[in-house]
Amino acid sequence: MKKVFIFISLAAILVLSACGNKDNANNNTNMDMGSDHSNMGDMGSMNHSGSGEVPAGLKEAQNPTYKVGDEVVIHAKHMEGMDGAKAKVVGAYDTVAYAVTYTPTTGGEPVPNHKWIIQEEIKDAGSEPLQPGTKVTMEADHMEGMKGAEGTIDSAEKTTVYMVDYTPTTGGNPVKNHQWVVESELSK
Known part of the structure; x- marks a missing residue:
């Protein structure tokens, strides 16, 4: 009886792990690692669409270049199908x-130069811009394993950030409330 139970348990583990590997393989091949995110790791866990909620303390831009409702073109390679998307x-x-480099709380390789998290998504960031090299704890949850992860600031840019809805150029489902693209990554 004990041998049967062990055999069934092992068989279940093998089946479940095979399913997980298949899903991860599919997710990894569907992501564009482009120049913005070389060696990103498992981008399949990125939350492409968001709830539309913004962090506490984030202030709406008073005079943004692109206003809510404006149609724009994205010029960024954060993920496959983003560059050139309307x-x-x-x-x-x-x-x-x-842009931050961090090690996911779920383990795995460090994620280099992730773009973007904002001041309000960094634990105890205060109101002054942080300098490159600063060690931080992230409160953003754009990707699995990001929230609570320790990271290092790679670069900082005081700018207007935008939340956008777009349809990937590669087809697929529309992305709603994507956070974030910076002003220099958009055009009319």
């Missing part, structure tokens, strides 16, 4: 945007 601005906020 988008609609659904939010514009003045803040500091950061």
Whole structure:
């Protein structure tokens, strides 16, 4: 009886792990690692669409270049199908945007130069911009394993950040409330 139970348990583990590997393989092949995110790791866990909620303390831009409702073109390679996609601005906020390198709380390789998290998504960031090299704890949850992860600021840019809705150029489902693209990554 004990041998049967062990055999069934092992068989279940093998079946479940095979399913997980298949899903991860599919997710990894569907992501564009482009120049913005070389060696990103498992981008399949990125929350492409968001709830539209913004962090506490984030202030709407008073005079953004692109206003809510404007149609724009994205010029960024954060993920496959983003570069060249037509988008609609659904939010514009003045803040500091950061590229960060961090190690996911779920383990695995460090994620280099992730773009973007903002001042309000960094634990105890205060109101002054943080300098490259600063160690931080992230409160953003754009990707699995990001919230609570320790990271290092790679670059900082005081700018207007935008939340956008867009349809990937590669087809697929529309992305709603994507956070974040910076002003220099958009055009009319």
